[in-house]
Amino acid sequence: MKRGLFITLEGGDGAGKSTQIDNITRFFEEKGLVVVHTREPGGTQIGEKLRAILLDKNNTEMSPVTEMMIYASSRAQHVREKIIPALERGEIVICDRFVDSSIAYQAYGRGLGDMVAEVNKHATGGLSPDITFWMDIDPAAGRARASRAGDLDRLELEKLDFHYRVYEGYKKIAESEPERVKRIDASETVDEIRDKIYGHLDDLLARID
Ligand code: TYD
Numbered sequence: 001m002k003r004g005l006f007i008t009l010e011g012g013d014g015a016g017k018s019t020q021i022d023n024i025t026r027f028f029e030e031k032g033l034v035v036v037h038t039r040e041p042g043g044t045q046i047g048e049k050l051r052a053i054l055l056d057k058n059n060t061e062m063s064p065v066t067e068m069m070i071y072a073s074s075r076a077q078h079v080r081e082k083i084i085p086a087l088e089r090g091e092i093v094i095c096d097r098f099v100d101s102s103i104a105y106q107a108y109g110r111g112l113g114d115m116v117a118e119v120n121k122h123a124t125g126g127l128s129p130d131i132t133f134w135m136d137i138d139p140a141a142g143r144a145r146a147s148r149a150g151d152l153d154r155l156e157l158e159k160l161d162f163h164y165r166v167y168e169g170y171k172k173i174a175e176s177e178p179e180r181v182k183r184i185d186a187s188e189t190v191d192e193i194r195d196k197i198y199g200h201l202d203d204l205l206a207r208i209d
Contacts, residue, residue: 004033004091005204006083006127008098010170011135012163013156014145015186016193020133021094023194027201028092036086039096040074044081047074055153062154064110071102072123079127099124100132100173100181105155108169109162131204133197134174137186139163 007024009017025035041051050070053059075098086093099120107116137145139160146156174181182200184193 004087004089004093005131005208006087006093006095006129008095008100008129008132009135010097010100010104010132010181011186012137012139012142012166012170013152014142014149015135015137016145016190017096017135019190020135020184020193020197021096024094024197024201027198034089034091036082036091036093037096038078038082038093040078040098040101041071042074043078043083043095044074046077046081050074055155057154057157059154064106064112065115067110068102068106068112068116068119071106072119075099075102075120076123079124084127095129098129098132100134100170103173104166104169108172109158109166111165129180130208131200132181133200134170134181134183135186135193136170136174136183139167141187 009021009024011017021037025037028035040047041054042048050073054062054067054070054074083093083095099117102116102120106112107114143156143160143163146152174183182197184196186193188196
């Protein structure tokens with residue numbers, strides 16, 4: 001079975017993930033590879049419906065466990081319907097957020113702890129990214145950037161201390177899996193960030209060649 005590459009981007013609000021997703025897409029397309037660009041929550045028809053529920057500002061009564069399970073449901077569908085088939089075709093899958101978001105936002109941010117990793121084992125069926133870029137930005141700075149960019153969704157509207165817990169979560173993930181998770185200083189210029197990401201991708205390709 002030929003297998004592609006699974007790349008994820010993570011980070012708080014306003015970290016500049018979309019610009020770098022475009023750069024990563026270019027990196028692989030210039031090598032003549034097929035790139036599938038997707039996101040969580042969402043990425044499938046069912047997932048996009050779940051996304052609307054998750055981000056709806058009116059859903060103020062949603063319990064943390066409900067929230068965690070809807071993110072995991074969206075992921076379960078996404079992995080099976082879209083990500084694994086693309087990887088099996090040998091394509092490059094670039095995903096805006098994956099399980100690390102659930103660990104950071106639900107395990108750390110909401111305080112749900114180990115339950116989140118356990119549920120997500122079933123959601124992913126054990127699929128893990130080949131490389132993850134954590135766009136590291138201070139939560140207060142990120143929030144200021146995100147609110148300048150437009151309306152804030154249900155999660156973005158959470159208080160700053162929630163976002164600092166999410167940040168701690170990402171830090172722990174990056175420390176515990178340095179091989180997979182590459183910390184990228186999101187306060188650098190767009191070009192500096194692109195060059196660092198390209199360096200990591202060159203290393204990854206050299207390792208698997
Ligand atoms: P999105 O608009 O995609 O956020 P961003 O533009 O910051 O990437 O909205 C996704 C929101 O959902 C974001 O605030 C992070 C949150 N989230 C979780 O809490 N858990 C998860 O598992 C995922 C995938 C996202």
